Amino acid sequence: MYRSSLHDTLSVYLVTDTAGYEHRSAAEIVRAAVAGGVTLVQLRDKQAQLRDVLPAGREIRELCRSAGIPFVVNDRADLALLLEADGVHVGQDDLPAQEARRLLGPDAIIGVSAGTMEEAEWAVAQGADYLGVGPVYATASKKDAGEAIGTDLIARIRSRWPQLPLVGIGGIHQGNAAPVLASGAQGVAVISAITRQSDPQSAARGLADVCRRR
């Protein structure tokens, strides 16, 4: 069952791979982003070998633990177990939420991606703790993300489940985050708007400001 205790946790939701950017490692980017006000970190790496993802992921998990914010892993519950993550975020093709929970336990945070009302129904029925809804805007960060769907679905999901925690995802940055929040999302999930900026800390702070001002 979803929990409204996640509402504050979902304001600035960072999705990161382990690749780093320019002269910074992924851990350095996460450290800066957390200092700027990120409230949750999801590790999502579809490229790197898992032998490399593991040490980088442990470093990011430690940063999150020190900062007191949740750390979740995309897709793979096995990786989440090995990284002692707080949960897992699954897509519609991945493990069903209730199967992920069997592996990670009742206290794990299980998030599910939804791009349609039917996908949202399925996720809620499966016991998702929160939804990632999108892609709200066009995105280049996630190659399989599909067509942008705007903010309507967020409003419809909010109206159907008033207490369900949810974040918008897909092409969101400081300049276009406000309509996502106005539609009823607790927060915004971003990749490049933080990880591919020259100053990840100030990018995170900018997003945190938008969330605070709503």
Place this chain on the structure above:
Amino acid sequence: MYRSSLHDTLSVYLVTDTAGYEHRSAAEIVRAAVAGGVTLVQLRDKQAQLRDVLPAGREIRELCRSAGIPFVVNDRADLALLLEADGVHVGQDDLPAQEARRLLGPDAIIGVSAGTMEEAEWAVAQGADYLGVGPVYATASKKDAGEAIGTDLIARIRSRWPQLPLVGIGGIHQGNAAPVLASGAQGVAVISAITRQSDPQSAARGLADVCRRR
């Protein structure tokens, strides 16, 4: 540490997805293949949604359990846990063998793919129970398999680790299996040579005969 108790278990090693073929389900193909003499089944499905892989995988696991042969899952230790598999088979990009063992326990069968001597060294150092060596011949079943490498590497690995259980994989069928065994493999791993045949049982029996005659 690898175990020579696996030697007999590795003679006819079936790799299957959950797609089925023509009028047969994957479980029907596995049932026929087991009746024909398959000695281990690996579930490897990179296409289907995991919500569909789970029920199909449970059916295949039950068949293997009834037949008293091991059932392993490709790549994902989380799926292996949910399917109560006997182990996992990992590629070089997947979880390192020793991390997979942390999740599945000391008795799990952990196999590792190797296409070079360096990859074999890494796998043995990581505590692989057996190796899958290839692609021996050209294959269309596995899109990311790379160039065929022939049987030389099998002979070199056999000479370096005389007791290490290993199977050849990649483009192997009844007509070209003998050189793989002659090079020192305990057995042959096949996909289409069983799963895409009109009579999977007799295809498996043909391969079992080749293994028995060596």
